[in-house]
Amino acid sequence: xxxxxxxxxxxxxxxxxxxxxxxxxxxxxxxxxxxxxxxxxxxxxxxxxxxxxxxxxxxxxxxxxxxxxxxxxxxxxxxxxxxxxxxxxxxxxxxxxxxxxxxxxxxxxxxxxxxxxxxxxxxxxxxxxxxxxxxxxxxxxxxxxxxxxxxxxxxxxxxxxxxxxxxxxxxxxxxxxxxxxxxxxxxxxxxxxxxxxxxxxxxxxxxxxxxxxxxxxxxxxxxxxxxxxxxxxxxxxxxxxxxxxxxxxxxxxxxxxxxxxxxxxxxxxxxxxxxxxxxxxxxxxxxxxxxxxxxxxxxxxxxxxxxxxxxxxxxxxxxxxxxxxxxxxxxxxxxxxxxxxxxxxxxxxxxxxxxxxxxxxxxxxxxxxxxxxxxxxxxxxxxxxxxxxxxxxxx
Amino acid sequence: xxxxxxxxxxxxxxxxxxxxxxxxxxxxxxxxxxxxxxxxxxxxxxxxxxxxxxxxxxxxxxxxxxxxxxxxxxxxxxxxxxxxxxxxxxxxxxxxxxxxxxxxxxxxxxxxxxxxxxxxxxxxxxxxxxxxxxxxxxxxxxxxxxxxxxxxxxxxxxxxxxxxxxxxxxxxxxxxxxxxxxxxxxxxxxxxxxxxxxxxxxxxxxxxxxxxxxxxxxxxxxxxxxxxxxxxxxxxxxxxxxxxxxxxxxxxxxxxxxxxxxxxxxxxxxxxxxxxxxxxxxxxxxxxxxxxxxxxxxxxxxxxxxxxxxxxxxxxxxxxxxxxxxxxxxxxxxxxxxxxxxxxxxxxxxxxxxxxxxxxxxxx
Numbered sequence: 001x002x003x004x005x006x007x008x009x010x011x012x013x014x015x016x017x018x019x020x021x022x023x024x025x026x027x028x029x030x031x032x033x034x035x036x037x038x039x040x041x042x043x044x045x046x047x048x049x050x051x052x053x054x055x056x057x058x059x060x061x062x063x064x065x066x067x068x069x070x071x072x073x074x075x076x077x078x079x080x081x082x083x084x085x086x087x088x089x090x091x092x093x094x095x096x097x098x099x100x101x102x103x104x105x106x107x108x109x110x111x112x113x114x115x116x117x118x119x120x121x122x123x124x125x126x127x128x129x130x131x132x133x134x135x136x137x138x139x140x141x142x143x144x145x146x147x148x149x150x151x152x153x154x155x156x157x158x159x160x161x162x163x164x165x166x167x168x169x170x171x172x173x174x175x176x177x178x179x180x181x182x183x184x185x186x187x188x189x190x191x192x193x194x195x196x197x198x199x200x201x202x203x204x205x206x207x208x209x210x211x212x213x214x215x216x217x218x219x220x221x222x223x224x225x226x227x228x229x230x231x232x233x234x235x236x237x238x239x240x241x242x243x244x245x246x247x248x249x250x251x252x253x254x255x256x257x258x259x260x261x262x263x264x265x266x267x268x269x270x271x272x273x274x275x276x277x278x279x280x281x282x283x284x285x286x287x288x289x290x291x292x293x294x295x296x297x298x299x300x301x302x303x304x305x306x307x308x309x310x311x312x313x314x315x316x317x318x319x320x321x322x323x324x325x326x327x328x329x330x331x332x333x334x335x336x337x338x339x340x341x342x343x344x345x346x347x348x349x350x351x352x353x354x355x356x357x358x359x360x361x362x363x364x365x366x367x368x369x370x371x372x373x374x375x376x377x378x379x380x381x382x383x384x385x386x387x388x389x390x391x392x393x394x395x
Numbered sequence: 396x397x398x399x400x401x402x403x404x405x406x407x408x409x410x411x412x413x414x415x416x417x418x419x420x421x422x423x424x425x426x427x428x429x430x431x432x433x434x435x436x437x438x439x440x441x442x443x444x445x446x447x448x449x450x451x452x453x454x455x456x457x458x459x460x461x462x463x464x465x466x467x468x469x470x471x472x473x474x475x476x477x478x479x480x481x482x483x484x485x486x487x488x489x490x491x492x493x494x495x496x497x498x499x500x501x502x503x504x505x506x507x508x509x510x511x512x513x514x515x516x517x518x519x520x521x522x523x524x525x526x527x528x529x530x531x532x533x534x535x536x537x538x539x540x541x542x543x544x545x546x547x548x549x550x551x552x553x554x555x556x557x558x559x560x561x562x563x564x565x566x567x568x569x570x571x572x573x574x575x576x577x578x579x580x581x582x583x584x585x586x587x588x589x590x591x592x593x594x595x596x597x598x599x600x601x602x603x604x605x606x607x608x609x610x611x612x613x614x615x616x617x618x619x620x621x622x623x624x625x626x627x628x629x630x631x632x633x634x635x636x637x638x639x640x641x642x643x644x645x646x647x648x649x650x651x652x653x654x655x656x657x658x659x660x661x662x663x664x665x666x667x668x669x670x671x672x673x674x675x676x677x678x679x680x681x682x683x684x685x686x687x688x689x690x691x692x693x694x695x696x697x698x699x700x701x702x703x704x705x706x707x708x709x710x711x712x713x714x715x716x717x718x719x720x721x722x723x724x725x726x727x728x729x730x731x732x733x734x735x736x737x738x739x740x741x742x743x744x745x746x747x748x749x750x751x752x753x754x755x756x757x758x759x
């Protein structure tokens with residue numbers, strides 16, 4: 001009414017009734033409140049820390065750690081720095097997570113398919129497994145697996161010997177391991193030459209085949225040459241390029257070969273069993289989301305039940321499976337921090353020891369959180385790329 | 396539109412208000428006497444306004460961090476009470492400060508939790524078989540006088556034939572993380588150029604469980620702890636302590652940094668327990684000694700001078716404290732002495748007059 005330009009009164013809505021303005025204002029207010037809240041938390045943290053003489057610095061990462069770590073994929077000694085100790089923890093977390101994701105996927109798909117099986121026994125076994133594992137806490141399962149299963153294996157002196165120099169005891173599983181000798185490099189040259197010959201023969205054979213001329217068994221000849229040169233190189237190398245390192249029983253434990261500690265095994269088993277139960281349900285849901293008509297169409301084309309599942313239904317089910325599968329992978333990686341209960345030196349375990357020894361809990365916890373965040377985001381990114389490929393194939 | 400944004404706004408306001416209003420809800424179930432004596436907001440300057448002594452007195456209860464899983468030092472006994480040598484020093488402080496030895500809320504902490512519990516002021520006092528080191532003195536809290544002089548030991552199976560650290564080359568050794576013993580172990584084996592595999596657990600129970608199951612060839616900790624935990628084994632006599640002491644482990648109470656008055660109180664509670672033993676004052680005779688002609692005893696028991704008041708306590712606080720928990724010898728014998736399953740020799744934990752390390756400065 002008291003607008004400065006009465007002639008445009010119709011067009012001008014007052015700002016308190018303009019939906020556009022209100023929307024922007026609402027978002028600004030929410031954003032401001034969120035910023036205030038975060039600011040309050042940060043101020044609280046820095047204020048409380050400075051009062052107590054704690055710093056947010058990361059200088060301690062260069063100090064000597066002074067503690068030993070039971071298992072490490074890289075060389076580590078107690079005289080190394082906290083930074084290196086942290087790296088060991090990170091690698092341990094990554095190795096158990098990577099192995100866990102692969103195994104949980106395989107087991108999970110099998111369980112998911114078994115849940116839909118028309119075979120009564122298979123179906124029931126899968127259902128009981130899923131319901132028991134899914135409805136009990138992972139921490140409890142881990143503690144049971146570690147103390148009541150792996151530590152109840154026979155002691156080293158009475159270790160179970162499996163065929164192929166494999167030893168199973170409460171100190172872990174020990175397997176023969178291939179070990180490269182100094183002549184491995186020389187042998188690799190022979191293998192490369194053999195491979196070159198084989199590839200050349202294969203290419204020529206393929207050209208001839210496409211031109212309609214006889215291939216004169218060139219492919220087979222190439223393969224034989226490759227094997228012959230490789231074997232000849234092995235014999236000429238004076239020393240076997242690869243030797244098998246067998247685990248041997250020593251005073252306290254097996255030495256040599258490849259060792260899998262009971263802590264790693266219990267954690268891996270626990271994570272795989274737990275996550276596979278969830279993945280099984282995801283897979284079952286994905287398969288059931290594919291419309292019935294697809295099965296019927298596959299059958300009409302004369303495909304067997306198994307072929308229909310593999311060629312028609314499963315590729316379509318992947319569209320539904322992949323997004324929830326991603327979150328199961330993330331859960332597995334994050335759940336690996338329960339390792340602290342059974343003494344596996346993962347990222348979180350090393351982080352807690354570091355925070356205790358340095359008296360710097362806040363920077364260490366921030367570092368641990370940041371690292372898990374990066375692991376999770378990287379996993380999500382890879383899975384999203386895969387998801388896009390699955391979707392593109394479908395559309 | 397307004398309605399749609401109103402809800403999140405109200406929620407934010409509520410969260411903000413909640414953060415401002417209830418910084419640290421009182422962890423004890425018991426209602427506190429005065430509402431102003433709640434643990435203060437972390438934003439308040441310096442850790443406790445008015446000092447922790449006033450805070451504890453206002454709350455009417457002492458929050459004492461203990462181990463809780465270490466027989467002889469702090470553990471739940473048959474009647475469900477927190478019992479042990481460390482627990483009794485918590486009670487001694489409560490008796491001195493509040494006049495009631497039972498006004499203690501025990502807070503069981505694992506090795507990794509105790510530092511942050513002190514740094515954040517969550518506990519008034521930590522009596523958790525904690526070794527005094529310079530890094531802890533500067534980053535965790537101030538150490539009151541040592542109540543138990545210990546050393547790191549190592550326990551093995553009797554039938555293993557191991558008699559020295561050298562015999563343990565390449566062995567697997569169970570140890571608790573976040574302890575000085577974890578670092579001493581690394582130092583000792585490095586100094587001797589021996590190799591070993593540590594099997595590290597965050598909690599104390601899995602350490603001994605894993606050792607007993609045979610996961611480790613040896614377990615290392617303070618000697619007193621090894622002896623105490625051994626009594627809980629299925630066959631205690633199957634396990635022996637090697638005749639090596641790997642380190643000095645002075646264990647004592649710790650208070651949060653930056654509160655001199657509170658530090659003084661805890662320090663003098665410990666000294667009073669030493670002094671009482673030296674003067675022959677016990678829980679049974681303390682009441683009759685208040686009229687003692689000995690000026691030292693008279694001062695200690697508050698009959699002369701105002702030394703208790705200077706500490707911010709009742710002048711006869713030593714009478715209350717000794718009457719409730721006894722002197723050092725009584726606390727020791729009750730929890731670790733010959734009548735207990737541990738039967739720990741007092742070793743260096745004797746009065747200086749008997750060649751030990753317990754030495755209280757003059758109470759004057």
